[in-house]
Amino acid sequence: MTVAGALARACATVSALDLDQVPPESIEKALRIIADCIAVSVAGYRTEPMAALVEADTKSGLVSGRAERNRSHRSTVWGGGQAPAHHAAFLNATAGSFLELDEGMRPTGHPGMQVVPAAIAVAQDVHASGADLLRAVILGYELCARLFRAIRLQPLAHPHGHAGALGAALAVSVLRGTDAEAATAIASTLPLASTWQACYDGATARNAYMGHAAAVGVRASDLAGAGFTGSFASFGVSLGELLGDGLDEAPLVDRVRYEALAIDAGYFKVHSACALTHTAIDAALDIVESGPLAPDSITRVWVETVAAVRKVDIRAAPNDLSCRFSVSYAVATALCTGTSGPAAFVYRSDIAAVAQRVEVRVDPQLEQRWPASSPARVRVEVGDQVLESLVENPIGHPPRALSREEHFAKFAGAISDPDRARDAWARIMDLRRLPDVDSLLAW
Template identity: 30%
Template sequence: MTRNASARGPARRRLLQGAGSLLAAAALPARAAPAGAEITGRLARYMVEARDRPLPQEVTLACKHRILDTLGAMISGARMRPGEMAMAYVRGLGGVEEATIVASNLRTTAINAALANAMCAHSDETDDFEPVTKAHPGSATVPAALAMAEKEGRSGLEMIRAVALGYDLCCRLLLALGPDLVRGSHRSAEGTSSTFGALGAAAALARLDERSTRFALSYAAQQVSGLWSWVKDEDHIEKAFDFAGMGARNGVTAVTMVQAGLTGVADVLDGTHNLFIALSTDPKPEAMLDGLGSRYFVTETAIKTFSVGYPIQSPLDATLTLRERYDLRAADVQRVVVHLPTDAVGIVGHSAMPDVNCQHLVALALVKGAVSFSDSHDASLMQDPSIRAVREKVEVLGDPALMMREAPRSARVELFLADGRRLEHVTKFPPGTKENPLTTERVNAKVRDLIAPVLGAPRADALIAQVNDLENLSDVRGLRNLIAP
């Protein structure tokens, strides 16, 4: 290339950039800079500080509960089709042995491990859920944290703090964008938020400085994605990627790229082309920072009592409460009406997946008096004559009165009995919510039920005990022999 030709290159780029800016200015409405701008820098500085900031005792406990709950989802999900396919895919990629794939003899890069373990975590509906934003923070944040903690040889306490930060970024991003505005643009709230959850955890464990954290935020922002088309996935395979695998991979990718020296944009959350105005028609950027260091979203997510779609937690709780209180059997019930928030009906109203089908699971609860992990995932039970007969009596209705911000996943169940009685129960906050939290013993019991069939009871008990004492683990690599054969 001649000297003149090489000189023309930058000049041409400047000309094109100038023309592009003029066209963009003509096409887009002017936006005032938000009050208290420089969101990127303020967030990056907090992220750097948070990795060494002591957490309140109740936040540490909440983190350990969510880490253990997500490990349960990962390990049980490793024996389900989405998890098995993710593991087979990653096995074919090879890679440096930095992190462990749960329930397997495979170690691979942190990026690949985060992807596979996260898809395992959302192989079904076992992972936690934030009721206001509808995010699923654990299934992306915890696998990313585990992968990076293994890669870097971090302590259990460092992992706990990283997970708390990841939950905060995951949920706050949706609050800044407006959860309903995200869905109104046909985007998936879960897919949109999961990248930032994974990024927060991975950046803390990589111990990035402020400049590198800014770059990692930009690399993560470029990858933020997710469409609401996941509702059409009948196999729960792409959904496992959309909700969890994609975000975990993206967050760890962003951090490891910056670790490798790649530079980026230092203010992706500010200015003309920032993330918020790209993804929202009415963003609230300050929501990304509000309450940081005092409000911890890890304490606000709901741990599922039943391994089913979250909108079905309250209907099952209400149904089983009535069944037990009045000593009912399925034969006593002539008709069931389940009232759900209107935005839940399209998700769980007529799903082909047994663990996301409200009518089927309510019928199962009436017939069996319980909803176990194995039964909720047994597709053959959808054809069982006794359960099908009861399912035909179950009607699911959207009820605008249940669209309550303070209790967005409540339910009202009516049972009409053969003797003429009508019984009703409202579950506003199902077990596992912040208003009705599970004890450590109940979290342990749920996880033991999930992982003992995969790892065996002795190893399951050892893993549960170690995570309950995670803040005293000097190196997270000490979990390797407990999470995998």
């Protein structure tokens, strides 16, 4: 079968997903992904660049306040205001990328933040039911996950901005009741050449990779409705040859397995950093459970882990985004602050000096456990002592899943208003019974 044929078959197979056959635990996972994406995005809007972007877009008329009742602005900007569906999706997904707290799946991919903002924006626009939104998110996530498993990206190609757009296009088209295959083929023709280098440099424009995918998902449906055509084969060229090294068709053409949906394998982040750093952060936090270490007391640090972590074995540039993509800085800040939230990744020269003493090695025995596990061992030399911790998987991954209470704590912290957080969480958890998604965000 050709790549084009496999992608067309994947669209047809996944878009036929029956919500009534989805197990209750998978429904809850999907609801939590929706909640997580909203909360993480709301927190992202509190960053200076996102606040400034919304202000500029409001002045230019791209965003309007609810009181203005702009008839073409029917989708909520989670940082405040209303916008057309494609622009709300762009802003919400971009904000959701800022703090590196968005959910994901292994091997590396982040379907949620590329699908959920697009699906919610369109569900509001067409007054879809909560059940319809839930189904769209699950099937959009399923297609994204199949694509992430199918492509083998080149080492410097980043997973945001391309496969996510196809999942978003499928979700949007299902919600609108329009030609899903045509829209997804158009999204296949509009990939983004996203790179890890932008992360290493701390170029915050890379946060718009997510926004690009969400917006393309919506616009691909618009283009299909206007008579534009797309090329599934183009995806095979761009992701299989230009940005990747081949494409495995098997995950694309598999039947929908309700007992093992892709959404079940997703993880939630509790550390404000690239997911590849999380096991090492957990190990470092274990070591300093009784209290952080003084930076000048740390002589040497060794991190033994899997080869995938080499992607983030860099010296951080002096900015918070680059720090989030440096395993040495992530471990150093965990050891010296005992924390891993957004504030821990504000660049500090004394922590950067500790990061210079961190040596990262691939352990062949640990490597054998990837990707089922993502183990890391951290050893810290302090005076005449060597402190050590080995962690198999990070908190928030399926083997160490967050309880509902733990996840709500993350959600409430991101929303930052306890009463609004409780109201929002309750609305999202009751999504399947909601008659109109437009009331989902009325908290």
